[in-house]
Amino acid sequence: MSNRKTRYFVAVMGAILAVGLGTGLVASYMGLPVSVFSSAAGPEELQYVPADAAVVAYANVREVMSSQFRQRFKDIEPSQDEKNEFEEKTGLNLEQDVDSIVAAVMPKDGMAQNPAGSFLILARARYQASRLEALAIEHGGQVSEYNGKRLIAVHDDDANDPTPDEMAFGFLEADLVGFGSIETVKAAIDARASNRNIVSNNDMMKLVNEIDNANAWAVGKFDAIASKVGLPTEIASAMPAISWFSAAGHVNGGISGSFKAEAKDEATAKNLRDIMGGFLAMAKMQAANKPGMQQLAESLVISGEGNTVALAFSIPSEVLDVLESLAKGRQPQLQQ
């Protein structure tokens, strides 16, 4: 090439291509954690979720509790007396003190018979630690320490359970309690300390990263759960071959949300889209001339490409008004 300027230009552009291709190849074959060059998505509590969790769910309890949607359903909640009794014992006002909850499922063999041993619940709230600890000891709880965190274990004396798990809760932070079997709570403490947690699981974090503007969501590896739950062969064979799923919702005046699944192959995904499309068409036909239901059916949108299937919906508060008035209109008839 005759010109120095041209040579520089070719070198710079070639370098951009080479760096891009190199980074892509390294990322594809060796993997890069999400935390590289970017902050992790999702709530901080995810750092306590073990890396082998197959399902992770999150709810912003504070937002949901203060939403207009929830105000509509206050009538069907437990009576004020029951709430007061709980608050008196634990010092925890569910409506005002709880900020968020993260739940995770770590699949293990025999999960169907003993589900408690596979769950971990992380609740962020304003606790009165001494009061909770005293209450647990009063009910036979035993206090111990694990990696500098206080654990309170309660032995499950269920005679029907042949392999009872010792349930426990531990104060992971001043305002964060982990609850589950003693193994899962210990695993949560280890996950945070060793930095080997769900945040380093790229597949899972990819799904978490895609969730936006949701105050409740769940993501998970469907086949990992299905294989451990021990479903009967007839049911297992009839289930669609889904590998990943994510569900997200936003609750405020109304509710909006989406469900997304990743099938094993494009043919399965297409079949699922077709089946859902059929159900949707049927729902729209049934909902015709029913004001609230029609709007609800219209809000359902099926989408997806390649291996993915997605269903989105949005129920505005106006539709809830109509449904509420329809329900109220029917109530007297039902009582008669």
Add this chain to the structure above:
Amino acid sequence: MTGDATPLPAFRRMSYFDAARRVFDLSLGEMLWSRRTIFMGLIVGGPVLLALIVKVIESFGMSALRVNGQRMAGFSIFGVIIWALFLRFIVPVLGVFYGTALMADEVEDKTITYLFTRPVPRGAVLVGKYLAYLACTFLVVLPSVMIVYFLLVPLSQVPATFGKLLIDLGLLALGLAVYGGVFSFVGSFFKRPLVIGLIFAFGWEQVVLLIPGSLKQFTIAFYMQGLVPHAMPSEGVTSILQGLFQQNPPAWVCLAWLFAFLGGFLYLATRVVEKKEYILEQ
């Protein structure tokens, strides 16, 4: 006075390959530092700017694009940019502007005589210029696609999407090569190649894709669309109609036709340059 008459040294005629390489060397610098490249920089800079804006918006925790109320993932936005900006606009427009100018510029500037009086095969002039066009457009378009990709797609999604990026890069390179080949023929054969090129790329190709039937097989876009690894965006009436009448032939058919277009038109262009007598307007 008698003396031996020393014969004049005969001009050695360069081989086709050497001649093409010389013309390539000469043309690449000319092409890169021409006003046309500023235009190319501007249209290729558009998607980079767009990706940068999306990145800035998302860094504030907001979502740049939503479909049915749901956040559009980075790779989906990248797919839309590849479809709507690169494949439908940038690749054809670069093919038209550069391809038609390969020979037409020399005719217009009346410099073609200097090239043809050199001891080089005429066809090699076109091949050298065509290779310079490929180098020039690849060096500008492909790095910009790479930048757009890394701006839009989070690193966590790179392992799952990198294969598709490689297909995109290959497809864009093939598109530039095919459009360049077709329009180099147009540029060497017709008198007003730019107008004809624009009518073909943005008239014929766009309209025919909307019409049901087999006419679309006479377009390059039809075979390019059959190879795109992203879903066709469904915004706008044109896109919806094109999606409606879209038939995707198998990938090998698309590739075979695209290579046939490339080889066929490039061969025709070199034949035209070798045979045609260019009359320079005074």
